[in-house]
Amino acid sequence: MATVRIPPVLRPAVGGEREVSAAGSSVGEVLTALVEAHPETREQIFAEDGDLNRYVNVYLNDEDVRVLDGLGTAVGESDELVILPAMAGGSA
Amino acid sequence: MALPPLERRPCGGRYSDIVESIGHTPLVELKRMSPKPGVRVWAKLESANPTGSVKDRVARSLIEEAEAGGLIAPGQTILEPTSGNTGVSLAMICSRKGYPLKVVMPDNVTPERTELLRMYGAEIVYSPGDQGSNGAVAMALEMAEADPSFYMPYQYGNPANPLAHYDGTAPEILEELDGEVDAFVAGLGTGGTLMGCARRFKEELGDRVTIVAAEPMQGEPVQGLRSLDDGFIPPIIDLSLLDRKIFVTNRDAVIWTRKLLDEEGLFAGVSSGAIARVAARIADEMDEGNIVFIVCDDGWRYLSSGLYTLPVDEVENLESTVWW
Numbered sequence: 001m002a003t004v005r006i007p008p009v010l011r012p013a014v015g016g017e018r019e020v021s022a023a024g025s026s027v028g029e030v031l032t033a034l035v036e037a038h039p040e041t042r043e044q045i046f047a048e049d050g051d052l053n054r055y056v057n058v059y060l061n062d063e064d065v066r067v068l069d070g071l072g073t074a075v076g077e078s079d080e081l082v083i084l085p086a087m088a089g090g091s092a
Numbered sequence: 093m094a095l096p097p098l099e100r101r102p103c104g105g106r107y108s109d110i111v112e113s114i115g116h117t118p119l120v121e122l123k124r125m126s127p128k129p130g131v132r133v134w135a136k137l138e139s140a141n142p143t144g145s146v147k148d149r150v151a152r153s154l155i156e157e158a159e160a161g162g163l164i165a166p167g168q169t170i171l172e173p174t175s176g177n178t179g180v181s182l183a184m185i186c187s188r189k190g191y192p193l194k195v196v197m198p199d200n201v202t203p204e205r206t207e208l209l210r211m212y213g214a215e216i217v218y219s220p221g222d223q224g225s226n227g228a229v230a231m232a233l234e235m236a237e238a239d240p241s242f243y244m245p246y247q248y249g250n251p252a253n254p255l256a257h258y259d260g261t262a263p264e265i266l267e268e269l270d271g272e273v274d275a276f277v278a279g280l281g282t283g284g285t286l287m288g289c290a291r292r293f294k295e296e297l298g299d300r301v302t303i304v305a306a307e308p309m310q311g312e313p314v315q316g317l318r319s320l321d322d323g324f325i326p327p328i329i330d331l332s333l334l335d336r337k338i339f340v341t342n343r344d345a346v347i348w349t350r351k352l353l354d355e356e357g358l359f360a361g362v363s364s365g366a367i368a369r370v371a372a373r374i375a376d377e378m379d380e381g382n383i384v385f386i387v388c389d390d391g392w393r394y395l396s397s398g399l400y401t402l403p404v405d406e407v408e409n410l411e412s413t414v415w416w
Binding site: 054 | 224226305307308309323324331335337338339
């Protein structure tokens with residue numbers, strides 16, 4: 001199962017855990033398993049159209065899945081997903 | 093006595109004013125970073141700009157586009173949210189051109205940035221550090237709404253920001269490498285460097301060039317959001333122009349900042365370390381070609397942190413400082 005790291009803003013919805021395991025062979029499947037196990041995360045992670053919430057960034061092994069294949073990006077058993085809120089930054 | 097001919101021309105150029113001298117920065121090969129003979133790694137030293145950062149290009153473009161559009165005239169107070177570098181660049185340019193400047197900046201940036209801003213005469217308004225740059229943007233937008241006498245260039249949404257790189261940084265790189273650019277890596281903050289350069293490179297080179305964003309993984313103490321709806325995506329960012337987008341932790345950024353110093357003699361800021369780390373990852377995946385990365389600023393404004401001399405685990409507030 002892939003490991004999913006949870007940002008502080010979502011931790012109350014997963015019982016305070018910093019990371020959880022979730023099954024799935026794509027980013028979409030892993031996140032669906034996460035929201036089914038922790039329903040309070042659904043509104044934060046997914047938009048009404050089923051795509052990722054605009055202000056959620058999801059990274060597979062450090063890379064933003066939006067510029068890979070989005071929710072269809074393949075996930076391996078030992079992969080790590082990181083969920084982060086969209087933040088301004090970078091020597092601005 | 094006749095002088096011997098110069099080996100390098102135009103030796104940096106001759107300018108009538110410090111603002112005019114912005115840009116025209118060196119491109120330096122980093123041979124120790126090359127993973128194999130056919131892959132050449134190049135650093136674009138934006139740290140060589142007059143105030144020591146790439147933001148000199150952006151600040152000049154923001155002010156001069158506003159002047160050209162008749163939006164500002166000397167005496168007008170300028171207001172801008174920044175994590176530091178844009179503020180310093182604006183402060184220098186505004187002081188040269190006669191504009192009072194007020195900047196909104198997180199309260200957990202390094203003290204050197206505060207000193208630089210004061211040195212150039214800017215007034216500083218601090219935003220809560222745990223909200224990172226998002227907090228500075230939100231506070232500045234509120235201030236601008238409450239007081240219409242401010243002019244806010246708004247680097248996060250102003251096309252003059254990427255234009256500075258479309259017309260400046262990218263053509264300089266293309267010129268130096270005779271158009272042979274295979275990968276380009278820059279930091280993702282406002283998105284100006286990436287969007288401006290990516291648009292120019294894609295127009296000139298098509299899919300030959302891979303555009304890669306390095307972005308900060310904000311430390312947990314900086315993720316002071318109440319809800320994901322407090323998130324922020326700079327309006328000028330168009331993700332379709334990026335081929336890869338990779339995050340770097342503060343710890344890795346500092347480790348690579350030290351590597352640049354120790355192995356290449358390059359005294360750069362923390363964002364440049366993060367970008368170098370991503371550039372090394374991309375270079376490893378290449379068989380041959382030129383990869384260019386941006387050195388956003390110099391190391392002087394991070395010196396008090398001790399990061400250039402201390403072991404990384406002894407750098408104080410490593411995760412809670414807004415380094416870049």
